[in-house]
Amino acid sequence: MAPGHPYTLKWGIMATGGIAETFCKDLLCNPEARGVHDVRHEIVAVASSSAVKRAAEFLQKIDGAFDAKTYGSYPELVVDPDVDIVYVATPHSHHFQNAMLALEAGKHVLCEKAFTVNAAQARRLVETAKAKNLFLMEAVWTRYFPLSIKIRELIAAGEIGTVFRTIGDLSINVNADDAKALTFADGHRMVNRDLAGGATLDLGVYPLTWVFQTLYHLQPEQDKEAPTVMASSTKYATGADENTAIICSFPGHGTLGIASTTLRADTDPEKLFPAVRIQGSGGEIQVFFPTYRPLKYRVVKRNGEARTFDCPIPGDPARNGWGHGMFWEADECARCLRDGKLESATLPWRESIVIMETMEEALKQGGISYPGLITTDVYDPKSPLNTGNQ
Ligand SMILES: NC(=O)C1=CN([C@@H]2O[C@H](COP(=O)(O)OP(=O)(O)OC[C@H]3O[C@@H](n4cnc5c(N)ncnc54)[C@H](OP(=O)(O)O)[C@@H]3O)[C@@H](O)[C@H]2O)C=CC1
Ligand SMILES: O=C1OC[C@@H](O)[C@H](O)[C@H]1O
Numbered sequence: 084m085a086p087g088h089p090y091t092l093k094w095g096i097m098a099t100g101g102i103a104e105t106f107c108k109d110l111l112c113n114p115e116a117r118g119v120h121d122v123r124h125e126i127v128a129v130a131s132s133s134a135v136k137r138a139a140e141f142l143q144k145i146d147g148a149f150d151a152k153t154y155g156s157y158p159e160l161v162v163d164p165d166v167d168i169v170y171v172a173t174p175h176s177h178h179f180q181n182a183m184l185a186l187e188a189g190k191h192v193l194c195e196k197a198f199t200v201n202a203a204q205a206r207r208l209v210e211t212a213k214a215k216n217l218f219l220m221e222a223v224w225t226r227y228f229p230l231s232i233k234i235r236e237l238i239a240a241g242e243i244g245t246v247f248r249t250i251g252d253l254s255i256n257v258n259a260d261d262a263k264a265l266t267f268a269d270g271h272r273m274v275n276r277d278l279a280g281g282a283t284l285d286l287g288v289y290p291l292t293w294v295f296q297t298l299y300h301l302q303p304e305q306d307k308e309a310p311t312v313m314a315s316s317t318k319y320a321t322g323a324d325e326n327t328a329i330i331c332s333f334p335g336h337g338t339l340g341i342a343s344t345t346l347r348a349d350t351d352p353e354k355l356f357p358a359v360r361i362q363g364s365g366g367e368i369q370v371f372f373p374t375y376r377p378l379k380y381r382v383v384k385r386n387g388e389a390r391t392f393d394c395p396i397p398g399d400p401a402r403n404g405w406g407h408g409m410f411w412e413a414d415e416c417a418r419c420l421r422d423g424k425l426e427s428a429t430l431p432w433r434e435s436i437v438i439m440e441t442m443e444e445a446l447k448q449g450g451i452s453y454p455g456l457i458t459t460d461v462y463d464p465k466s467p468l469n470t471g472n473q
Pocket of ligand 2: 285286
């Protein structure tokens with residue numbers, strides 16, 4: 084990179100669904116619109132497992148990167164020599180096999196949340212990235228929000244004294260009219276066990292993110308303590324969890340985290356109450372819904388003094404004001420690669436693994452299980468999850 088020139092990261096996009104579209108629209112935003120001058124992004128290839136036509140249609144949807152190559156399969160994408168990093172945007176069920184496909188082809192990887200279906204798969208991804216000297220990161224975008232960075236700084240600076248407890252929720256009321264079924268069809272990734280559906284892996288990872296970034300991430304390195312986990316779930320008709328509560332206890336630090344998620348009620352129908360409360364001896368920090376894309380936090384001191392801070396997401400005027408907030412995690416990938424780092428200090432590999440251990444244990448205690456095809460930690464390039472027959 085020439086001095087003074089931004090480092091450019093060249094992306095290959097694996098899958099053309101909802102979040103791939105949102106993420107790519109963020110990649111297409113001018114970084115200067117968010118005050119970023121040191122890195123930039125280019126979408127050089129897009130792959131759909133269903134048809135090359137879908138990849139071409141995707142470029143129309145994102146309204147940009149019209150010169151990007153389009154592929155009708157994931158294996159073609161990962162061998163494209165122009166791709167630096169693959170963004171894995173498939174359902175949870177596919178993450179392990181798809182991320183392995185990319186790593187084995189020598190590509191760096193940003194993999195959507197939930198990272199994998201279980202901890203063994205997460206460990207295998209990390210081992211592979213390490214062995215091949217490749218960058219790997221779980222796409223928990225919330226951690227890279229300036230709001231999250233600020234809150235971690237406030238906690239570290241003692242703004243609310245000693246933190247003892249974090250309570251977080253991410254829930255959506257998707258009851259059908261009769262309140263028996265949910266509005267999702269049984270085959271939808273949110274509830275389909277074959278796609279690792281369920282509230283915990285899809286939504287629970289966000290309240291857990293708040294528990295982990297406030298109670299685990301900030302623990303001193305020499306005292307890192309994984310939580311003991313107590314959890315309970317209720318099951319939907321498909322066998323996926325629809326309602327889960329997880330208590331994370333860090334006894335060595337005297338802290339407790341409580342993360343909950345349900346598909347049967349909203350976190351806050353009136354958008355008045357905090358979705359996350361980080362509670363310390365000197366007060367608390369409240370974070371408001373959406374738990375995954377927060378725009379506002381409030382610091383409430385023990386004496387009742389309170390201040391609210393709005394944190395709007397900067398839009399790009401040249402893209403009709405678009406800006407969703409996923410660009411900050413993309414900037415992190417670019418900076419890590421520019422600086423020769425294989426993992427992000429904001430979400431280190433070890434932490435992603437401990438979070439997967441926590442969710443795996445919670446699901447086990449809740450009696451939730453997933454099929455062998457999507458839980459195996461044995462890589463198979465010919466798995467239908469890679470070849471698109473699943
Ligand atoms: N960070 C965030 O805010 C969000 C993250 N996510 C995460 O992103 C991932 C994808 O979610 P989302 O984009 O909403 O899902 P979608 O169903 O909209 O898209 C998933 C895409 O994966 C590909 N795919 C490959 N095999 C299958 C299969 N058997 N069934 C369904 N899709 C398949 C398809 O693309 P193709 O045909 O082109 O191969 C499909 O379009 C999930 O892991 C989810 O947790 C989701 C929403 C928000
Ligand atoms: O990651 C996510 O955040 C937003 C939710 O609506 C979505 O289901 C989930 O996958």
